Amino acid sequence: MADVVRALSLSELRKRKSVKWRQFPDDVLPLPVAEMDFPSAPAIKAALLDLVERSDTGYLGPFPELFDAFANFSNLRWGWQPDVKQMRIATDVGVGIVELMRVLIKPGDKVMLNSPVYENIWRWILEVNATTVDTPLTEVDLTYKLDLAAIEKEYQSGVKVHILCHPHNPVGVIFDKQQLSSLAQLAKRYQVVILSDEIHAPLTYDPKTFTPFLAVSPEAKEVGIIITSASKSFNLAGLKCGFIVTESPKMWERITAMPPAVTWRASLFGAAASTAAYGLSSNWLDGLLKTLDENRKLVDHLIQSRLPAIKYRIPDFGYLAWLDMSNLGIGDDPAAKILEKGRLALNGGVLYGPKHKNFVRLNFGTSSEVITEAFNRIAKSL
Numbered sequence: 123m124a125d126v127v128r129a130l131s132l133s134e135l136r137k138r139k140s141v142k143w144r145q146f147p148d149d150v151l152p153l154p155v156a157e158m159d160f161p162s163a164p165a166i167k168a169a170l171l172d173l174v175e176r177s178d179t180g181y182l183g184p185f186p187e188l189f190d191a192f193a194n195f196s197n198l199r200w201g202w203q204p205d206v207k208q209m210r211i212a213t214d215v216g217v218g219i220v221e222l223m224r225v226l227i228k229p230g231d232k233v234m235l236n237s238p239v240y241e242n243i244w245r246w247i248l249e250v251n252a253t254t255v256d257t258p259l260t261e262v263d264l265t266y267k268l269d270l271a272a273i274e275k276e277y278q279s280g281v282k283v284h285i286l287c288h289p290h291n292p293v294g295v296i297f298d299k300q301q302l303s304s305l306a307q308l309a310k311r312y313q314v315v316i317l318s319d320e321i322h323a324p325l326t327y328d329p330k331t332f333t334p335f336l337a338v339s340p341e342a343k344e345v346g347i348i349i350t351s352a353s354k355s356f357n358l359a360g361l362k363c364g365f366i367v368t369e370s371p372k373m374w375e376r377i378t379a380m381p382p383a384v385t386w387r388a389s390l391f392g393a394a395a396s397t398a399a400y401g402l403s404s405n406w407l408d409g410l411l412k413t414l415d416e417n418r419k420l421v422d423h424l425i426q427s428r429l430p431a432i433k434y435r436i437p438d439f440g441y442l443a444w445l446d447m448s449n450l451g452i453g454d455d456p457a458a459k460i461l462e463k464g465r466l467a468l469n470g471g472v473l474y475g476p477k478h479k480n481f482v483r484l485n486f487g488t489s490s491e492v493i494t495e496a497f498n499r500i501a502k503s504l
């Protein structure tokens with residue numbers, strides 16, 4: 123049985139130097155950026171201390187133990203054993219996806235995303251001067267799905283790459299195997315490469331509901347590339363180490379043109395910490411998920427009991443709550459109003475898609491006290 127992992131106190135958190143705790147003045151409670159407020163897993167601390175104590179602070183070189191640790195983790199959690207010979211380190215997920223696009227497409231080519239979606243996916247497409255094709259998710263009562271008919275239409279019009287957010291931030295859903303398998307068939311028919319960003323996958327509450335894209339079907343292996351890292355689930359974003367996984371020699375061959383610097387620009391600390399995360403910290407992750415599970419339900423309880431005008435669907439993974447504030451009477455930019463009046467920082471929905479200005483994203487990867495205080499502050503903003 124995993125021990126429950128509890129968040130640090132606010133006074134400890136205020137000493138942190140990461141962006142979450144430096145971006146706003148001290149009277150603001152910061153719950154926007156996807157960092158968590160928990161102590162690191164003991165095996166990760168030990169791996170980092172070991173490097174420091176031995177002054178082993180050079181460049182990152184070959185690091186096969188990371189791939190072995192991920193392959194075992196994936197097998198135990200999702201029943202999928204990826205091929206360690208088709209894995210490659212990238213600085214982080216963002217750099218991995220940008221560099222993949224540089225070898226897969228030319229400027230001006232069409233790249234698909236599905237709004238509302240993690241804001242940097244919009245930026246990565248602009249960074250490579252590609253043309254953004256937004257095919258929004260369909261939605262019923264905050265349950266979102268891929269719109270396969272609309273996706274097929276756009277694929278027909280010449281989309282070259284589709285960035286899939288799987289599981290999907292910020293809406294908190296996991297696409298089922300059936301939808302993903304149909305998507306893979308379409309991608310094969312229209313020769314679209316699917317870049318599957320799976321950074322949130324280890325945070326799935328019921329691991330059986332998540333299928334890594336490359337484990338979906340033979341077609342998915344042909345058209346897909348997974349880009350992932352331990353950074354969201356083990357809070358390692360500052361350590362800079364993501365990786366890319368393929369399952370088809372043809373796709374592996376297509377991406378060999380990526381510059382060696384993509385790997386050189388990752389960090390030894392990131393690789394060692396990620397190895398300790400996947401290899402030695404599953405128990406810690408399960409303890410963390412217990413707290414996050416309580417938190418996702420606490421958010422629901424606070425909404426039902428105090429602010430029932432907010433619409434919320436308990437997410438299937440992670441620590442991000444996607445809140446529809448349309449009926450709250452708080453104006454057109456709820457995040458700005460809540461920051462101004464309640465001194466609570468959230469992400470405004472418009473970051474994720476042009477039609478979502480009435481939404482906010484709240485990060486509940488923290489203590490129950492902070493979450494309760496966040497809802498006090500939302501109430502105060504009304």
Ligand SMILES: Cc1ncc(COP(=O)(O)O)c(C=O)c1O
Pocket residue numbers: 156214215216217240287291319321322351353354359364
């Ligand atoms: C879906 C998704 N992809 C990528 C990232 C960022 O990953 P990285 O820091 O490795 O670029 C985030 C961060 O929140 C995310 O939510």
